[in-house]
Amino acid sequence: xxxxxxxxxxxxxxxxxxxxxxxxxxxxxxxxxxxxxxxxxxxxxxxxxxxxxxxxxxxxxxxxxxxxxxxxxxxxxxxxxxxxxxxxxxxxxxxxxxxxxxxxxxxxxxxxxxxxxxxxxxxxxxxxxxxxxxxxxxxxxxxxxxxxxxxxxxxxxxxxxxxxxxxxxxxxxxxxxxxxxxxxxxxxxxxxxxxxxxxxxxxxxxxxxxxxxxxxxxxxxxxxxxxxxxxxxxxxxxxxxxxxxxxxxxxxxxxxxxxxxxxxxxxxxxxxxxxxxxxxxxxxxxxxxxxxxxxxxxxxxxxxxxxxxxxxxxxxxxxxxxxxxxxxxxxxxxxxxxxxxxxxxxxxxxxxxxxxxxxxxxxxxxxxxxxxxxxxxxxxxxxxxxxxxxxxxxxxxxxxxxxxxxxxxxxxxxxxxxxxxxxxxxxxxxxxxxxxxxxxxxxxxxxxxxxxxxxxxxxxxxxxxxxxxxxxxxxxxxxxxxxxxxxxxxxxxxxxxxxxxxxxxxxxxxxxxxxxxxxxxxxxxxxxxxxxxxxxxxxxxxxxxxx
RNA sequence: GCGCCUGUAGCUCAGGUGGAUAGAGCAUCUGCCUUCUAAGCAGAUGGUCACAGGUUCGAGUCCUGUCAGGCGUGCCA
Numbered sequence: 001x002x003x004x005x006x007x008x009x010x011x012x013x014x015x016x017x018x019x020x021x022x023x024x025x026x027x028x029x030x031x032x033x034x035x036x037x038x039x040x041x042x043x044x045x046x047x048x049x050x051x052x053x054x055x056x057x058x059x060x061x062x063x064x065x066x067x068x069x070x071x072x073x074x075x076x077x078x079x080x081x082x083x084x085x086x087x088x089x090x091x092x093x094x095x096x097x098x099x100x101x102x103x104x105x106x107x108x109x110x111x112x113x114x115x116x117x118x119x120x121x122x123x124x125x126x127x128x129x130x131x132x133x134x135x136x137x138x139x140x141x142x143x144x145x146x147x148x149x150x151x152x153x154x155x156x157x158x159x160x161x162x163x164x165x166x167x168x169x170x171x172x173x174x175x176x177x178x179x180x181x182x183x184x185x186x187x188x189x190x191x192x193x194x195x196x197x198x199x200x201x202x203x204x205x206x207x208x209x210x211x212x213x214x215x216x217x218x219x220x221x222x223x224x225x226x227x228x229x230x231x232x233x234x235x236x237x238x239x240x241x242x243x244x245x246x247x248x249x250x251x252x253x254x255x256x257x258x259x260x261x262x263x264x265x266x267x268x269x270x271x272x273x274x275x276x277x278x279x280x281x282x283x284x285x286x287x288x289x290x291x292x293x294x295x296x297x298x299x300x301x302x303x304x305x306x307x308x309x310x311x312x313x314x315x316x317x318x319x320x321x322x323x324x325x326x327x328x329x330x331x332x333x334x335x336x337x338x339x340x341x342x343x344x345x346x347x348x349x350x351x352x353x354x355x356x357x358x359x360x361x362x363x364x365x366x367x368x369x370x371x372x373x374x375x376x377x378x379x380x381x382x383x384x385x386x387x388x389x390x391x392x393x394x395x396x397x398x399x400x401x402x403x404x405x406x407x408x409x410x411x412x413x414x415x416x417x418x419x420x421x422x423x424x425x426x427x428x429x430x431x432x433x434x435x436x437x438x439x440x441x442x443x444x445x446x447x448x449x450x451x452x453x454x455x456x457x458x459x460x461x462x463x464x465x466x467x468x469x470x471x472x473x474x475x476x477x478x479x480x481x482x483x484x485x486x487x488x489x490x491x492x493x494x495x496x497x498x499x500x501x502x503x504x505x506x507x508x509x510x511x512x513x514x515x516x517x518x519x520x521x522x523x524x525x526x527x528x529x530x531x532x533x534x535x536x537x538x539x540x541x542x543x544x545x546x547x
Numbered sequence: 548g549c550g551c552c553u554g555u556a557g558c559u560c561a562g563g564u565g566g567a568u569a570g571a572g573c574a575u576c577u578g579c580c581u582u583c584u585a586a587g588c589a590g591a592u593g594g595u596c597a598c599a600g601g602u603u604c605g606a607g608u609c610c611u612g613u614c615a616g617g618c619g620u621g622c623c624a
Contacts, residue, residue: 048604167624405561410552417559422586435586442583447583
């Protein structure tokens with residue numbers, strides 16, 4: 001990358017100027033103002049402080065020692081208090097643009113990850129009911145982070161942890177059975193703390209019409225376990241299909257039950273006990289989380305003999321490490337942030353680096369309609385489900401909206417805006433640019449423009465240069481978004497890029513009688529289309545041919 | 548009480564490792580479709596970056612404190 005080249009050359013120039021600099025001190029950035037060039041470094045300012053020299057004089061000495069390839073850098077100048085600004089050569093821009101066109105769908109990919117094995121676990125909602133909007137954020141952010149990591153050369157596995165062992169599943173079974181008994185006219189009592197939602201009434205109704213006869217004939221002793229089994233699988237199937245409809249797919253669905261059955265939970269607890277991190281008190285078994293900075297010790301086995309979620313989480317983590325992942329990413333709702341210290345503690349207790357566990361904490365989501373928070377769906381009367389929202393606004397809008405914001409901020413999903421099929425809706429702004437380019441390319445073909453590799457050097461207009469520069473930022477942007485686990489940088493960039501393109505489009509005609517210039521501009525359009533499509537793909541949003 | 552997150556234009560939000568004159572969309576106002584998609588473009592209005600200190604040549608960004616909002620603080624999940 002050009003940034004690395006500039007950094008290297010600057011360090012060499014520093015040596016020639018007789019200055020030693022910690023490479024970490026050499027900061028490079030893209031100036032906000034075009035007048036300040038394409039790249040800028042603050043070395044002189046940083047070093048001047050250490051050496052108590054005049055920063056501008058130091059900058060001059062550094063620039064004097066520069067041996068830059070004129071094919072890459074056109075001009076170097078000193079500005080302000082001592083910034084060194086670089087202006088890249090036109091030739092460099094055209095060469096990079098040609099590289100972009102050659103890479104096509106692969107443009108933006110890199111091998112920064114070096115094949116590092118990363119697991120991203122997300123959603124992991126109990127299979128006891130439908131997904132609601134709050135879960136959507138985790139689903140899309142987890143999915144987008146996985147896509148970003150894949151794109152930057154990581155070996156990524158997406159996993160969903162299915163809590164199918166505890167008493168939640170038990171309650172699910174009892175709740176469904178109660179609804180069935182209700183339908184069958186048998187006496188029933190709704191379980192305490194059971195799932196009251198309408199969706200289970202509907203589910204029970206469906207279950208009854210499918211296999212009500214068979215179930216009714218079962219001996220009472222078998223009925224509950226059979227209903228529980230069927231409901232668990234049924235709910236899980238619904239989760240899978242809801243997520244698939246939103247283009248969220250997993251490589252693996254990991255069952256908590258498997259940890260129980262394999263003895264993995266007991267095994268992990270034994271290991272911790274051997275290492276001295278376990279004790280018993282009041283009939284319960286505790287993990288000494290306080291030894292690792294947690295506020296209090298945490299129960300792993302309740303006095304009733306049942307393991308806690310935490311105990312299963314420990315065994316699950318051990319299993320993940322056992323599968324050879326270098327890094328485990330957990331995408332969680334911020335309401336679970338309190339669990340982070342105990343997880344890191346458990347990792348350390350078992351001899352793993354706690355820094356290899358990474359937690360992405362997502363703040364709450366609110367649905368806003370006509371300026372007010374929507375808590376319940378008008379259709380079903382209960383919480384608004386992801387399925388309902390999808391039917392309402394469509395998957396592209398959902399994905400884009402949920403990925404627009406930083407995870408750390410609370411997020412208001414503006415239903416009225418999301419429903420608008422107009423320029424006010426940011427998704428369409430970006431998609432429109434893509435569709436518009438498709439249309440231009442089609443128009444050129446219709447006009448019989450003989451497509452040939454364009455002479456990119458014909459792109460001399462300022463709007464063209466601005467567009468090319470924006471396109472060339474993409475790989476670095478992707479790398480940064482992946483490293484920071486911040487998918488929201490992609491929509492921000494795409495909106496800016498689309499704006500720069502629309503501006504170019506209004507200033508200059510692409511298809512004209514000048515065949516050479518037309519071809520160069522068609523190449524520029526195609527490059528823009530490629531970057532928009534690649535960016536949208538990272539978000540899982542479609543890039544439409546027409547709108 | 549303690550812990551985590553947040554506070555930037557009227558509204559919703561961006562602002563990579565501290566940098567040069569703080570940005571976008573919506574809203575309001577003014578222009579632009581016989582020419583490749585007006586779901587578009589250009590321009591205008593709009594800011595004590597919650598507040599107070601501190602570090603620094605330089606702070607929206609880092610540190611401390613205060614205020615406000617959200618979440619958490621279970622042998623719940």
